[in-house]
Amino acid sequence: MSAFRSLSWAMALGLLRDRTAVFFMLIFPLMLLALFGVLFQNESTSRSAIVQVGDVAVLDDLPEAEFAALSDALTIEKTADRERALEEVREGDVDAAVWEEDGRVQLRYSAADAARAGTVQGLMRSVVQGANLAATGLPATYELATDQVEDKSVKAIQYFTPGLLGWAIAMGASFMSAFTLVQWRRKRILRRLWLAPVGPGTVISARIGVSLAFSFVQVAIFLAVATMPYFGLKLTGNWWLSLPLVACGTLSFMSIGLLIGAWAKSDEAANGALQVVIMPMAFLSGSFFPTGDMPGWLSTVADFLPLAHLNTSLQDVLSRGGGWGDALPVMGGLLLFTAVVTAVAARLFRWDST
Amino acid sequence: MIDNTAAIDVRGLRKRYGDVQAVDGVTFEVARGEFYGILGPNGAGKTTTLELVEGLRQPDEGSAHLLGEPSWPRSKRLLRRIGVQLQASAFFEKLTAREQIHTFAALYGASRERADAMLDTVGLTEKRDVRDDKLSGGQAQRLSIACALVHDPELVFLDEPTTGLDPQARRNLWDLLRGINSTGRTVVLTTHYMDEAELLCDRVAIMDAGRILRVGPPADLIRELGANNLEDVFLQLTGREYRE
């Protein structure tokens, strides 16, 4: 085996046998993906619910087609007991109760959720007015024509798959390069390799090769899980642009790891510094929730975070139909970041931990 | 063509760490096939001397030639001909004994068969699937020596290979080292054990405070100075008791 292959192999084995590392870089982000996937499954399709007490002519006599259309927005339960129905409204189990009394349709709603209450009132008003118009036997003067447009906003899974993936890659690449440096220095492998007939280029390219391979494995597993019908991620045309993006992202996070590994004297110090850097970066970069409402100065901070740019452009190419135009500037920025941070790390680098 | 240059030719090496003059003008020569010992108490500068000679660190002053070539700057051609065991065992994270030595073999372009044979030579065949952190002190030292020898180097450096071992493990390691030397390799070893130097080395350099005080075969040193053993030699040279 060549020096490059055997070094890569040694690093990959060391990584795969580190259960904690595999858990935090692969299993944990996947668990979050699955959890978010389940939690936000029905986020956008929340229907209002009402209870109908006894007979209500305007609802009962609704033509089949109109009733079906109404059912898209409204679930209608039936009961005979008005008191129980009102109790359910109070408890928040349903949004409103409706009954008919002396020719008037009575609606009682809870104000706990103003938006839902408004929806229910609007729906019932249109049903009543439709019935009034039908009762006059006259043709309608105005008509509302509707049609659906493809919405530009993203469904939950389209949003958090790129975000969580970016975070997983940031953790994997930065932890691996920091720990390689700290552990190899502690175990004097760095010194030992200096005394072996291999160039620094071979060692560095093996390290980069293993990290890139691991990042691509993360991408493959994430996309495989998120595109399962249950989670329903729809990949857009240029999704494969995520690969060069992830490669550039991996390099930039490796450079962060190098900087921390060059500075840290022990595994604990490296671990602490990585947590302090990666977690806030993930929050500010919108890995876990949208950051549109961040105060201005925080968005300025986020502009300097490689993960923020990786997340946005991953989202662009994975689920918003973005292309080279979205990916190229980000790739350039990530590589520039890598160059600057690596140069700083090289100045801080020490051979020995003492 | 027979190369008659000395295995090691060291002149005027100096190295300073901050306020500490770790190596303070060291000069010595080692002949091919010789078993050479550097003996001295902790902090004498043995490790630093070895690191300068191996080309691991750049000397402030002086030079070291190995097999006729300068050891600094680093040359891959020379590195292929020397084998080094660092004072602390340098192993890859989470690999078994066999995987460690296979990795080192690949770095030097040696075959896997050769690596397995080396593992057998140091008596670790049974422990080949054990990870480095589960090996005993003596086993780790033997693995480390096996890794240093996997490419069949002409010149071998060992830094305190028997420190921290129990008496039985030390004796086993001594047999191994004598075996390595008897196949014609030049061996340089540092130690702070008098008995080890006396038993193994053709010549010893007695080192203290960054300087070599005296060089010679152990028996000659003892005779010349009218001492009973190397411990007395050290006392006579430095005026203080030898503390390990």
Ligand SMILES: Nc1ncnc2c1ncn2[C@@H]1O[C@H](COP(=O)(O)OP(=O)(O)O)[C@@H](O)[C@H]1O
């Ligand atoms: N990397 C280093 N940085 C600073 N001081 C060092 C370093 N290595 C060794 N020293 C100091 O140099 C002196 C010689 O150390 P060393 O060569 O390790 O001696 P020995 O191997 O004989 O015990 C000691 O005082 C030690 O503290």
Ligand SMILES: [Mg+2]
């Ligand atoms: Mg030492």
